[in-house]
Amino acid sequence: MKEINKKRKTNVFIIKQNFSLDIKLEHAGVEDNPHHTLNSPPINRYVLSYLTRGKGEYRLNGRHFTLQAGDVYYIPQSAHYFQKVDETDPYSYFFVAFYGTECKDILEHAGFTPENPVIPAGNYEEFMETKFREIVKCCKVNTFASLVRANILLYEVLLHFIELREENNVKREGKSRLIEEAQEFMRTNYSEITTADVSRHIFVNPTYFSSLFKKICGITPHRYLINVRIGAAMNLLLNTNLSAYKIAEKVGFADYPNFYKRFKDKVGSSPAKYRRDHMKDYDIMDSSDASVKNNTPPPEQNRTDPDFDG
Numbered sequence: 001m002k003e004i005n006k007k008r009k010t011n012v013f014i015i016k017q018n019f020s021l022d023i024k025l026e027h028a029g030v031e032d033n034p035h036h037t038l039n040s041p042p043i044n045r046y047v048l049s050y051l052t053r054g055k056g057e058y059r060l061n062g063r064h065f066t067l068q069a070g071d072v073y074y075i076p077q078s079a080h081y082f083q084k085v086d087e088t089d090p091y092s093y094f095f096v097a098f099y100g101t102e103c104k105d106i107l108e109h110a111g112f113t114p115e116n117p118v119i120p121a122g123n124y125e126e127f128m129e130t131k132f133r134e135i136v137k138c139c140k141v142n143t144f145a146s147l148v149r150a151n152i153l154l155y156e157v158l159l160h161f162i163e164l165r166e167e168n169n170v171k172r173e174g175k176s177r178l179i180e181e182a183q184e185f186m187r188t189n190y191s192e193i194t195t196a197d198v199s200r201h202i203f204v205n206p207t208y209f210s211s212l213f214k215k216i217c218g219i220t221p222h223r224y225l226i227n228v229r230i231g232a233a234m235n236l237l238l239n240t241n242l243s244a245y246k247i248a249e250k251v252g253f254a255d256y257p258n259f260y261k262r263f264k265d266k267v268g269s270s271p272a273k274y275r276r277d278h279m280k281d282y283d284i285m286d287s288s289d290a291s292v293k294n295n296t297p298p299p300e301q302n303r304t305d306p307d308f309d310g
Contacts, residue, residue, distance in 0.1 A: 022100040025150055028132075028139040032092045045097045046107065047075040048157070050121070050132045054091025057084040058118065065118045067091065070125045072157075074112040077103070094132035096139075096154060110161035119161060131157050178202055179216050182209070183224065190228045191252035195221045229253065230266045237275045244271035 026045050055068040059082040060075070067073060067083075069091070075081055077099070085091060111119055121128040131153050138150035185201050186193070198221060199209040213221040229251040236247045248259035248271075263271050 019105060020102055021106070021155065022102040023098050023106065023151065023154065024100050025135075025139065025147065025154065026097040026099060028094070028096040028136045028150070030092070030094050030133075030136055033090050042078040042080055043075065043097075044077060045099045046077050046103045047095055047097045048112075048154075049073050049075075049093045049095040050128050051091050051093045052129055054089045055086045056091050057086075058082070060117050061114055063115070067118065070121045070128075072119050072121055072128060072161075074107060074117040076114050076117070079114065094129075094136055096132065096135050098154065106158055106162075109165070110158045111165045112161070124160065127160070128157070175212060176216060178204065179213055182213065182221065183217075186221070186225050186228055190225060190232060191250060193225075193252075195225060198225075226262055227266065230263055233259070233263060233271065234267065234274065237271055238278055244275075247271070 049072070051067055051069050051071050051073075053069045055066070058065045058067050058073060060079060061081075065073070107113070135150050135153045135157075138146040138153065182198050182202050185198055189197075195210070196206055199206040202209070204212075210221055213219075213224070217224060219227075232251045233247050236242060236250065237244070240247070242250070244260075245256050248256050251259075253259035253262070260270065263274075267274055269277065
């Protein structure tokens with residue numbers, strides 16, 4: 001009988017956890033139709049509340065926030081706060097108070113800070129109401145098992161916001177990397193591409209690409225591509241003896257008048273003047289630049305720049 005040699009395989013993942021889950025529940029409850037205004041002194045605990053209906057006003061450290069059904073809001077430890085219930089639409093809410101050495105850091109990871117104490121549950125209102133309701137029930141039972149369960153439920157609430165925040169950060173980082181890839185593609189291939197080529201290169205719809213690029217960079221991808229071409233032209237003007245017309249073609253402008261206008265708008269002077277101002281010993285007449293000044297277009301000026309937006 002043939003002996004089979006089975007090799008043992010073990011995967012070990014080493015981590016460096018620099019936090020502990022030190023959160024202790026103090027109390028939990030539900031408030032229904034509180035027709036009152038709370039101007040509370042600082043409290044020595046953290047409180048998370050979830051509004052199931054109604055609306056009101058929340059003030060924290062001089063900042064004003066509007067509360068409405070579906071909001072989760074945070075009262076920091078030792079903070080001055082003020083709550084005012086809308087008399088025509090009073091709210092009902094669950095609340096849970098807790099303390100511990102790591103509370104502040106965990107809450108910040110979940111997105112709750114004194115500057116941002118209110119986070120809407122959004123599409124997770126049913127999830128939030130269920131978790132807060134179960135926390136209150138567990139605290140009412142008040143056994144070892146029920147309190148362990150209450151702590152787990154609170155961690156699930158906080159974990160929900162932590163995961164959403166990390167997911168959004170990943171999306172933002174992913175979008176930034178996408179734009180960086182687009183910029184690198186334009187810097188490398190500026191003389192022979194259009195912005196449509198760029199969007200195809202990164203597999204993104206052209207309209208969405210343009211919108212995302214402008215949101216992140218502050219300018220359109222078309223303007224960025226023009227700026228890259230003008231920058232390349234400036235370099236060639238100072239480091240070669242090529243005419244401005246040849247340089248225009250080389251950096252991707254299909255007609256010289258368009259290049260001349262774009263260059264002057266960006267740099268503040270014509271290509272020839274830029275060269276003269278930065279190379280005092282340059283004595284070659286730039287015939288193509290002169291032709292524009294004399295309204296005499298150089299050869300092939302009737303071609304259309306595929307990126308020109310007018």
